[in-house]
Amino acid sequence: EMDPQERAFQERIDAGIKIEPKDWMPEGYRKTLIRQISQHAHSEIVGQLPEGNWITRAPTLERKAILLAKVQDEAGHGLYLYCAAETLGVSRDQLTEQLLSGKAKYSSIFNYPTLTWADIGAIGWLVDGAAIMNQVPLQRCSFGPYSRAMIRVCKEESFHQRQGYDIMMKLCQGTPEQKAMAQDALNRWWWPSLMMFGPSDAESVHSAQSMAWKIKLNSNDELRQKFVDQTVPQAEYLGLTVPDPDLKWNEDKGGYDYGEIDWAEFFEVIKGNGPCNRERMAARVKAHEDGAWFREGLMAHAEKQAERRRN
Numbered sequence: 001e002m003d004p005q006e007r008a009f010q011e012r013i014d015a016g017i018k019i020e021p022k023d024w025m026p027e028g029y030r031k032t033l034i035r036q037i038s039q040h041a042h043s044e045i046v047g048q049l050p051e052g053n054w055i056t057r058a059p060t061l062e063r064k065a066i067l068l069a070k071v072q073d074e075a076g077h078g079l080y081l082y083c084a085a086e087t088l089g090v091s092r093d094q095l096t097e098q099l100l101s102g103k104a105k106y107s108s109i110f111n112y113p114t115l116t117w118a119d120i121g122a123i124g125w126l127v128d129g130a131a132i133m134n135q136v137p138l139q140r141c142s143f144g145p146y147s148r149a150m151i152r153v154c155k156e157e158s159f160h161q162r163q164g165y166d167i168m169m170k171l172c173q174g175t176p177e178q179k180a181m182a183q184d185a186l187n188r189w190w191w192p193s194l195m196m197f198g199p200s201d202a203e204s205v206h207s208a209q210s211m212a213w214k215i216k217l218n219s220n221d222e223l224r225q226k227f228v229d230q231t232v233p234q235a236e237y238l239g240l241t242v243p244d245p246d247l248k249w250n251e252d253k254g255g256y257d258y259g260e261i262d263w264a265e266f267f268e269v270i271k272g273n274g275p276c277n278r279e280r281m282a283a284r285v286k287a288h289e290d291g292a293w294f295r296e297g298l299m300a301h302a303e304k305q306a307e308r309r310r311n
């Protein structure tokens with residue numbers, strides 16, 4: 001039995017009315033949003049690391065400038081999303097602490113290494129492609145600040161996706177070695193990209209409630225299917241082979257059937273045992289510690305200013 005306040009809240013959601021920070025909301029709604037938005041923010045922040053790894057080694061000055069801008073965009077998305085989470089009554093410091101202590105999750109995808117330049121192409125094409133597939137519907141989610149943040153984020157993600165595909169195009173039109181490098185990157189990033197959408201609908205603990213609250217607009221499997229259907233023709237256009245022997249067009253459903261995802265790998269990665277989890281966390285912790293003098297300096301300055309105003 002739903003209490004009247006909760007029923008009124010659900011009716012607003014069903015009517016497509018946005019919920020704003022000062023509106024009444026069930027504690028579960030608030031908690032779910034803080035969890036999802038902060039995990040999303042952490043993903044953007046940690047997501048800078050695999051690509052940052054290639055900034056000094058980009059093959060041309062132009063590629064370097066583009067990659068630098070893209071990685072800066074990811075930092076911006078992270079800060080933007082932390083602000084959206086803060087409207088729900090949690091502080092940036094608390095969220096940072098949850099990330100650095102290993103309590104909060106961030107996307108599984110950022111625990112894989114970037115071994116060659118082609119990985120930067122594959123990340124833009126596949127990882128940002130998957131991110132857009134998931135985030136475009138979130139522009140219509142029920143929480144105002146999150147939905148509005150997604151508008152700008154999606155515009156920038158589209159640029160990221162195109163720059164990644166452009167790298168793949170160049171490599172695929174290049175020497176046989178370059179094309180092989182592109183194929184190798186697709187081989188390694190394909191399955192982890194499918195895992196970004198989360199566990200299967202049967203295993204997804206939060207989906208039903210989050211969809212009722214319009215914190216999620218589509219299920220994990222729905223978005224994963226849309227991603228496969230969109231991406232396979234793009235791989236064909238590049239002349240690359242998707243590393244899935246079971247991939248097959250299914251006329252009846254008007255989409256591709258694809259092979260079984262290695263869920264054991266997925267759950268290992270989100271438990272902290274992926275190829276780069278420890279390295280990623282160590283890099284974030286070090287960055288935070290290295291920044292301590294700066295935070296202290298800011299505080300000292302703010303105190304001095306306040307002191308001056310008092311006198």
Ligand code: ACO
Pocket residue numbers: 035036039040041043044047105106107108109127128131134195196197198199203204205206207210216220270
């Ligand atoms: N990586 C890490 N953790 C994941 C992933 C993943 N790919 N997919 C699911 N999980 C976690 C969930 O966070 C949840 O953990 P928790 O209960 O400890 O918080 C658990 O696995 C169960 O999964 P679901 O019940 O399906 O969780 P949820 O309903 O939150 O769906 C999803 C997961 C689809 C990622 C959702 O949170 C979402 O849409 N988030 C916003 C988008 C986002 O975060 N994108 C980040 C990558 S894109 C980028 O940064 C470029």
